Amino acid sequence: MSGASARSRHGEHRRSGELRVTRVRHTERITPHMARITFADDGLAGLHSNGTDQHVALYFYEPGVELPRPFTTEAARALLPVAKPRLRRYTIRHHRPELGEVDMDFVLHGADQLASGWAERAAPGDEAIWFGPGPGWSPAPEAEWTILLGDETALPAIGAILEQLPPDLPVSALIEVADRAEEQRLTTRADAQIEWLNRGRRPAGQLLHERATALSAPAGRGNVWGAAEREVVRALRRHFVEGLGVARADTHLTPYWTRGETQDSEV
Ligand SMILES: Cc1cc2nc3c(=O)[nH]c(=O)nc-3n(C[C@H](O)[C@H](O)[C@H](O)COP(=O)(O)OP(=O)(O)OC[C@H]3O[C@@H](n4cnc5c(N)ncnc54)[C@H](O)[C@@H]3O)c2cc1C
Structure with missing residues (x-):
């Protein structure tokens, strides 16, 4: 192999x-x-x-x-x-x-x-x-903007993606973590606005779901990358693809875990 x-x-x-x-x-x-x-x-x-x-x-x-x-x-x-x-x-x-x-x-x-x-x-x-390693996401090079969405399981991927995005690309990132102590310093050459969502006592994913599904897509062609709990990812797909009309090919939305199920049931 x-x-x-x-x-x-x-x-x-x-x-x-x-x-x-x-x-x-x-x-x-x-x-x-x-x-x-x-x-x-x-x-x-x-x-x-x-x-x-x-x-x-x-x-x-x-x-x-x-x-x-x-x-x-x-x-x-x-x-x-x-x-x-x-x-x-x-x-x-x-x-x-x-x-x-x-x-x-x-x-x-x-x-x-x-x-x-x-x-x-x-x-x-x-x-x-x-x-x-399995194949990573390859952002459309002609994209004029990128949106990154995730919970803490996606933080390693978002960190790695940010380090590889081109200089000055406009990027909005929403990252849900338990609290301020879980925030990390992320580096990038892109023009990134990173917003940390501290969930506190809310159920995992609720805040990310609320905030991400209130976003609109900037003008022009862009990429939407997201990873989180399965139901949150479903909602993101509905919002960006069905609601806002972002081309499916320009989205990369992946369930990283499923509430109440081990990963054994997914592989
Ligand atoms: C492509 C991909 C990349 C990933 N990269 C990372 C990564 O870099 N770092 C990382 O930490 N995770 C990452 N994940 C998520 C990770 O694989 C899952 O969280 C996995 O279920 C953890 O395995 P486990 O054996 O600890 O728990 P499991 O045995 O799979 O699950 C046990 C229970 O824990 C719950 N659970 C699983 N994950 C979480 C969580 N994060 N918070 C609360 N409850 C949870 C499940 O719903 C289940 O009820 C990635 C997933 C995918 C698909």
């Missing part, structure tokens, strides 16, 4: 991912409920970039499953009839090829939840297996 490639809708090369057996090198609590985990492996020096919001699938096997070594994509496939991993999707926040390192940021939403709990307890030296 490794090495296959395809062209994105805007002509960039997109390669399919491959299985990576990495080690946790470093962990850091960047805000009270966000853990940054640095994964390291010599092979990560050659990790190809799939652009903006590229993500990977972390593999979680049941404890006690003996993995064949070396553990490759083919070995994982051969193991499927005996042991299926549970998959959880996470965004590549930074890639430092010179150090063979990748950072991913994990929302800590419950110590008893699979990926979140793993991230909360992760320590240097722990093994972490993941497949990727």
